Amino acid sequence: MEESLNPTPISKKFLTPGVIVLILIALNGIIFLMVRFLGGLGSMTNLDNQYPWGLWIAIDVAVGVALASGGFTTAALGHVMHREYFHPIIRPALLTAMLGYTFVAFGVVVDIGRPYFVWHPLIYWNSNSALFEVGICVMTYITVLYIEFLPIVTERFIGRVNMPGILSSFNKPVDWILKILDRGLSKVMFAFIIAGVVLSCLHQSSLGTLMIIAGPKMHPLWQTPILPLLFLLSAIAVGFPMVIFESLIASRSLGLKIERKILSKLSNYVAPILGVYLAFKIGDMVIRETFVYLTEFSVESILFIIEVVIGVVVPLRMFLSRTVRNSMPGIFIASALVIFGVVMNRINNFITAYTPAYSLGKTYFPSIGEISVTVGFAALVILLYRALVMIFPVISTPSKETASKSKYAIRGAFK
Amino acid sequence: MKQSRRDFLKTIGISGAALAGLKPKKALAAPKNILSDERMGVLVDTTVCIGCRKCEWACKVSHDLPTSPIDEYEDRSVFSEMRRPTINALTVVNEYENSKNPNIPIDVKVNCMHCDHPACVSACIVGALSKQESGAVIWDSSKCIGCRYCMVACPFQIPAYEYNTAFQPDILKCDFCNDRTLEGKIPACVEICPVEAMTYGKRYKILELAYKKISREPDKYIDHVFGEHEAGGTSWVYIAGKDFADLDFPDVGNKPMPGTSESIQHAIFAYFVPPFALYALLGGIMWLSKSNHENEEK
Numbered sequence: 001m002e003e004s005l006n007p008t009p010i011s012k013k014f015l016t017p018g019v020i021v022l023i024l025i026a027l028n029g030i031i032f033l034m035v036r037f038l039g040g041l042g043s044m045t046n047l048d049n050q051y052p053w054g055l056w057i058a059i060d061v062a063v064g065v066a067l068a069s070g071g072f073t074t075a076a077l078g079h080v081m082h083r084e085y086f087h088p089i090i091r092p093a094l095l096t097a098m099l100g101y102t103f104v105a106f107g108v109v110v111d112i113g114r115p116y117f118v119w120h121p122l123i124y125w126n127s128n129s130a131l132f133e134v135g136i137c138v139m140t141y142i143t144v145l146y147i148e149f150l151p152i153v154t155e156r157f158i159g160r161v162n163m164p165g166i167l168s169s170f171n172k173p174v175d176w177i178l179k180i181l182d183r184g185l186s187k188v189m190f191a192f193i194i195a196g197v198v199l200s201c202l203h204q205s206s207l208g209t210l211m212i213i214a215g216p217k218m219h220p221l222w223q224t225p226i227l228p229l230l231f232l233l234s235a236i237a238v239g240f241p242m243v244i245f246e247s248l249i250a251s252r253s254l255g256l257k258i259e260r261k262i263l264s265k266l267s268n269y270v271a272p273i274l275g276v277y278l279a280f281k282i283g284d285m286v287i288r289e290t291f292v293y294l295t296e297f298s299v300e301s302i303l304f305i306i307e308v309v310i311g312v313v314v315p316l317r318m319f320l321s322r323t324v325r326n327s328m329p330g331i332f333i334a335s336a337l338v339i340f341g342v343v344m345n346r347i348n349n350f351i352t353a354y355t356p357a358y359s360l361g362k363t364y365f366p367s368i369g370e371i372s373v374t375v376g377f378a379a380l381v382i383l384l385y386r387a388l389v390m391i392f393p394v395i396s397t398p399s400k401e402t403a404s405k406s407k408y409a410i411r412g413a414f415k
Numbered sequence: 416m417k418q419s420r421r422d423f424l425k426t427i428g429i430s431g432a433a434l435a436g437l438k439p440k441k442a443l444a445a446p447k448n449i450l451s452d453e454r455m456g457v458l459v460d461t462t463v464c465i466g467c468r469k470c471e472w473a474c475k476v477s478h479d480l481p482t483s484p485i486d487e488y489e490d491r492s493v494f495s496e497m498r499r500p501t502i503n504a505l506t507v508v509n510e511y512e513n514s515k516n517p518n519i520p521i522d523v524k525v526n527c528m529h530c531d532h533p534a535c536v537s538a539c540i541v542g543a544l545s546k547q548e549s550g551a552v553i554w555d556s557s558k559c560i561g562c563r564y565c566m567v568a569c570p571f572q573i574p575a576y577e578y579n580t581a582f583q584p585d586i587l588k589c590d591f592c593n594d595r596t597l598e599g600k601i602p603a604c605v606e607i608c609p610v611e612a613m614t615y616g617k618r619y620k621i622l623e624l625a626y627k628k629i630s631r632e633p634d635k636y637i638d639h640v641f642g643e644h645e646a647g648g649t650s651w652v653y654i655a656g657k658d659f660a661d662l663d664f665p666d667v668g669n670k671p672m673p674g675t676s677e678s679i680q681h682a683i684f685a686y687f688v689p690p691f692a693l694y695a696l697l698g699g700i701m702w703l704s705k706s707n708h709e710n711e712e713k
Contacts, residue, residue: 113561
């Protein structure tokens with residue numbers, strides 16, 4: 001009998017030395033967060049009237065959204081294009097997207113001055129604002145992601161509802177509700193999956209529109225009317241590398257067998273997308289003749305070259321090679337470089353490229369507090385990922401029992 | 416769990432409609448952005464200003480900001496470095512050397528230009544900033560979420576934010592004395608100016624005056640009214656005897672700042688066609704790839 005892959009909760013010890021380090025990093029971030037909420041943004045960030053946006057918008061929001069793109073790219077591949085072969089990677093990518101976007105929302109709440117008014121865009125609309133569109137799409141998409149994750153929750157608990165004490169009399173009704181929910185969801189899930197892809201395309205691109213209004217304050221190497229397209233393309237390009245990267249790390253950390261074939265096959269898609277992104281990036285540079293700025297020796301030109309060469313050209317060459325695609329260290333390094341390139345791109349767009357009209361002799365570099373919060377959030381995402389794959393059937397492991405669970409294996413998408 | 420094609424189309428339709436419901440219509444959604452022909456403006460003649468900074472004092476008093484007594488504003492040492500508007504000073508005066516006549520330095524009053532096509536109004540996520548019929552660009556505290564995107568957008572770097580306020584931090588900027596002008600008064604800074612360096616009036620009349628002044632004394636002024644076309648036009652306009660770049664006026668071009676981003680936004684959401692088209696396209700692909708998949712299995 002052939003082995004089949006089924007999502008199962010991973011049983012492993014949660015606490016390891018690495019996990020304890022992550023908890024400490026997260027706690028450090030939380031301490032700085034308390035300072036921010038007690039003393040205002042000025043108490044712990046290097047933001048001022050010259051530099052109103054800094055590390056939190058660049059990393060927590062822009063990079064967070066970009067690196068969560070594994071969610072919609074794998075959904076498009078596995079569900080919309082119906083490549084069932086890739087189904088084992090969809091759930092981990094969905095979980096990453098869900099956690100990623102949740103922390104994007106936290107990042108926004110931390111960065112805005114009046115977090116308790118974060119819902120205002122729902123009632124006060126400004127359709128001229130790119131930020132408004134990002135806000136609405138992200139809020140909607142987070143909801144869609146949670147709905148997409150619900151079947152994993154029902155699968156975990158149907159037939160296993162076992163509440164203690166007095167609550168135990170509710171076991172049956174809860175189970176019944178879960179079953180109804182499950183049946184209803186599987187009928188409409190495909191609509192949410194498509195909506196998720198559409199919403200992602202919308203806000204991934206609008207995130208690029210954000211800095212266009214800064215006009216001459218943005219360095220010409222990055223300021224271009226096709227920024228939304230570049231943001232969308234780079235987000236799509238980083239989707240699969242992100243899935244490969246975290247799948248390899250998770251397998252290592254949780255002691256699982258690596259899905260070599262699936263990851264190798266997935267890496268076939270990376271080079272064409274990355275190539276299109278590079279073509280637009282270079283084409284834009286040629287048409288706007290911004291390459292003249294590369295001849296001057298400046299922070300901007302150096303960071304631009306690092307972003308494009310190390311973050312796009314090198315991994316593109318690597319993903320074009322069959323040898324690299326078939327080697328796990330090869331695709332790990334290549335994927336890490338693509339991720340590095342997109343992270344650099346977002347940092348460059350939101351921080352490097354931004355020069356205030358009047359800097360008053362100041363330049364922006366993030367404070368210890370800003371870095372602590374950003375790193376702390378990243379640690380929390382990893383910790384929650386680890387906890388959730390132990391509770392819920394997210395990661396697929398080989399098992400001999402076939403068919404018995406197939407109803408739940410691929411939920412919703414037109415089963 | 417089988418699903419019929421008809422169910423599929425039905426659900427697509429319903430969810431599409433739901434998606435559309437999330438997107439506001441433009442007429443309802445855009446904040447107030449009136450460009451009245453009768454809008455007011457101020458002409459600042461930098462050759463007249465003596466740098467007494469009484470306007471700074473008057474501004475603070477009329478906006479309930481903390482201020483030192485008016486005599487202390489005679490201290491000219493503040494001119495040693497460039498100042499920008501802050502949460503405690505919505506207008507500031509900077510001083511520059513005058514190469515033509517070193518004894519008479521050039522003083523430039525800085526405050527919100529009240530753009531005709533304000534980037535901040537276009538950018539604000541909740542429409543807390545708006546352009547009034549009077550020409551004033553004002554901020555509404557009840558909507559603001561404190562995201563500071565207006566500060567990113569403003570080409571003149573005007574809005575200031577209360578970084579050290581934990582609860583209910585404000586965005587502060589010159590409001591063209593909106594409360595005063597609604598009562599029929601003139602802006603506090605214009606009123607107090609002892610040398611009449613500023614002229615308050617209808618914007619088109621102000622521009623006429625600017626050109627009259629320039630043509631009367633062509634040696635004194637350069638032939639350029641800053642703000643007539645800059646950033647698509649501003650309510651506050653400046654004339655000077657020196658190139659504006661030397662007086663630290665930014666090079667913002669003559670196009671309205673929100674032009675590019677708004678055309679992109681409106682193209683993506685033109686009657687919601689692009690999002691719907693994408694939704695339909697993906698639905699179609701899903702449907703086709705599903706039938707292919709089933710055929711393969713048979």
